[in-house]
Amino acid sequence: MFIVYVKIKVKAGDGGNGCLSFRREKYVPLGGPDGGDGGKGGDIIIEADSNINTLIDLRYHKSYKAERGKHGEGNNKTGRSGKDRVIKVPVGTIIKKNGILIGDLTEDCQRVVVAIGGRGGKGNARFATSTNRAPRKFEKGQKGEEAFIELELKILADVGLVGYPNAGKSTLLSVISAAKPKIADYPFTTIEPMVGIVKYRDYKSFSVADIPGLIEGAHKGKGLGIKFLKHIERTKVLLFLIESIKKNPYSEYSSLLKELELFNNKLVKKPRILVLTKVDITPFRKKIFDVDIPVVEISSVTGKGLKKLKDTIWSELVKTKGKEEK
Secondary structure, eight states: OOOEEEEEEEEEEEEEEOOOOOOOOOTTTTOBBBBOOOOOOOOEEEOOTTTTTOOOOHHHOOOOOOOOOOOOOTTTBOOOOOOOHHHEOOOOEEETTTTEEEEOSTTTOOOOEOOOOOOOOOOOOGGOSSSSSSSSOOOOOHHHHHHHHEEEEOOOOOOEEEETTTHHHHHHHHHHHHHHOOSSSTTTOOOOEEEEEEEEGGOOOOEEEHHHHHHHHGGGGOOOOHHHGGGGGOSEEEEEEEEEEOOOOOHHHHHHHHHHHHHHGGGGOOOOEEEEEEEOOSSSSOOOOSSOEEEEEEETTTTTTHHHHHHHHHHHHHHHHHHHHH
């Protein structure tokens, strides 16, 4: 199961208490204070792990605690700090605390501290002065932070497939990559995002994300709506897949573009490629589009146009990389 959102409760470790102690040795009846400090409580840390691709484990384990710091001891011994609690999540996870974005894990092993452990309390040795040589004062450790954390996974992929249900997105992904999405002739066959790696020339490759089909009103949450529209926010290039057998393919393209714009107007500024699918069953070919973006006709069944599509995608990705480096 591909889980993309969870809310968990985290509690950092409390700091250990400082110690109230006086040195007691033979022939030293009035030894000074020697109470040590308490140890710091452990932090709660969220770390990106490229070996994980879903938040499903966190769905069933929603409360996390870090170890508390040990109390200080006599003979000026400081308590051991509590162990940090590290929570592993997929690369591409964003972190919110009290509704505020505090982290965006886009790289493997990247970390964010979401709850800080409490400071250890001071032992009475810390309070000795020239006028108070036998202080009986010490501090208790501070409480560790406690909070509710929202984790949301946004797929990281070079290319995002956009289209209405049954436009041929899953079929295309299955023939150009090793991904094996579910394929059937009914709407919403794809109910979970899937990423495939497409091998290109000279050992090059790029990743393609297939998301559930959009419907009118998706930006408001209709169908599988907003839940999966978010996944294409991080893609570099968008592939608009439209069935060539439709009476008015251009109208469908315009509707898809409108849904993206209403959800996030930055999406329509991304490089786009228009892909007319199922040309193997189109009765005749005609020029339908007059747009200033690349248009490629393909058939995932016969393989027609797939080589040209890969070349076009790679060309757009190279252009995108060039713009990022400027």
